Amino acid sequence: MTTPTPSSSHVAEDTHGKLEKTHLRLGFVALSDVAPLVAAKVLEFGHSHGLTLELCRQPSWAAVRDKLLSGELDAAHALYGLVYGVQLGIGGPxxxxxxxxxxxxxxxGITLSNRLTQAVKEHGSLKAGLASLNRVPVFAQTFPTGTHAMWLYYWLAAQGVHPLRDIQSVVIPPPQMVDALAEDKLDGFCAGEPWHAVAEARRAGKTAIATSDIWPGHPEKVLACRRDFVSLYPNTARALVQTMLEACRWVDTREHRSEISAWLAKPEVLNVPREVIEPRLVGIYEGAQFAKPPLAMSFFDGGKVNYPRLSDGEWFLAQYRRWNLLRDGDSAGDAAIAAGINQTSLYREAAALCDVEIPEETRVDVLFDGQTWGGNAGK
Structure with a gap:
């Protein structure tokens, strides 16, 4: 999914001036939520903003991190928690x-092995089911400070399973998780789709819970870059946000999700059959046993999805302290850390140019264990 690099003499303009850079390399990992980047490239949403996009599939989140830091990638589809981990020096350099x-x-979602699924059913709880295995259970997530690690830890802890003492947590790239589960190397994993659907299609495990049941409307992937990209190329960064807002708005309809599934299925993107990708991308979870239907993946929702709210970032900081990734201390400075990372001013400029409404800054969410979150500013 590459395009020729435009000549250096080609400099486009947006309403705020010339673009400092017009050819951008965007990294991604093979997950269904890369759909906006794929749509932006396939439909060339960037062209109207003077941008040519090149999508660069990466084998892991560590590779995304390393290539962002080296400058080989300009920006990337990334785990929210990856960005915060690198900023704090606990997710790499x-x-x-x-x-x-x-x-x-x-x-x-979180998928359990067939053996553990049956043990939970027989013993009545996750904790008892894990104890019946008579060994240290192994769960996989995708990056030590990433969203998947945090959802997994939160879910385990709410059921009396300590994620740092009672299980072994390992990092595996999402496309390798189903093989590891099928080979009995894992008891469960937390990742994005389509890998839970793939695990069920291969009868390697069962989806135990969707992350929307842990935190309805939780933040997930972001478009990330180094902060000096924004300072060196402010017009380009604004044009990129405009481009991705238009792509997110396009992908958010059911008809377009069905259409983009065919592109996601291609070998250079997910390399998974469309019939496995599409149902959960449009919100159909056939075969999975849920108390209530999971919330569908949301890409736009009138702009409510995309605003980089500071409290979303602060949640990860709170979890890092909880799991000893950060030293326990005063969290009063967390809002300032989030304000430095989340480019709210740039986003507001781009959203105004795209006629996208800005949602309320303050939002209080209720997680599945009854805990509420609204960021330190909302406490």
């Missing part, structure tokens, strides 16, 4: 990072 916008909410 420290670097000042930026979240340009949120690409999606919801759409992830």
């Amino acid at each position: 420290q670097a000042d990072m930026a979240v340009l916008l949120v690409l999606n909410r919801n759409g992830q």
Whole structure:
């Protein structure tokens, strides 16, 4: 999914001036929530803003991190928590990072092996089911400070399972998780779709919970870059946010999700059959046993999805302290950390140019264990 690099003499303009850079390399990992980037490339939403996009599939989130830091990638589809981890120096080498916008909410899950699924059913709880295995259970997530690690830890802890003492947590790239589950190397994993659907299609495991049941409307993937990309190329960064807002708005309809599924299925993107990708991308979870239907992955919802709200970022900081990734201390400075990462001013400029409404800054959410979250500013 590459395009020729435009000549250096070609400099486009937006309403705020010439673009400093017109050819952008965007990284991604093989997950269904890369749909906005794929739509932006397939439909060339960037052209109307003077941008040519090149999509670059990466084998893991660590590779995304490394290539963002080296400058080989200009921006990337990234785990929200990856950006915060790198900023804090606990997710790899420290670097000042930026979240340009949120690409999606919801759409992830936790899958258990067939053996553990049956043990939970027989013993009545996850904790008892794990104890019946008579060994240290192994769960996979995708990056130590990433969203999947945090959803997994939160879910386990709410059921009396300590994620740092009672299980072994390992990092595996999402496309490798189903094989590891099928080979009995894992008892469960947390990742994005389509890998839960793939696990069920291969009868390797069962989806135990969708992450929208843990935190309805939770933030998930973001468009990330180094912060100096924004300072060096402010017009380009604004044009990129405009481009991705238009792509998110396009993908958010059911008809277009069905259409983009065919592109996601291609070998250079997910390399998974369309009939496995499409149902959960449009919100159909056939075969999975849920108390209530999961919320569908959301990409736009009138702009409510995409605003990089500071409290969303602060939640990850709170979880890092909870799990000893950060030293426990005063969280009063968390809003300032989030304000440095989340490019709200840039987003507001781009959203205004795209006629996208800005949602309320303050939002209080209720998680599945009854805990509420609205960020430190909302406490």
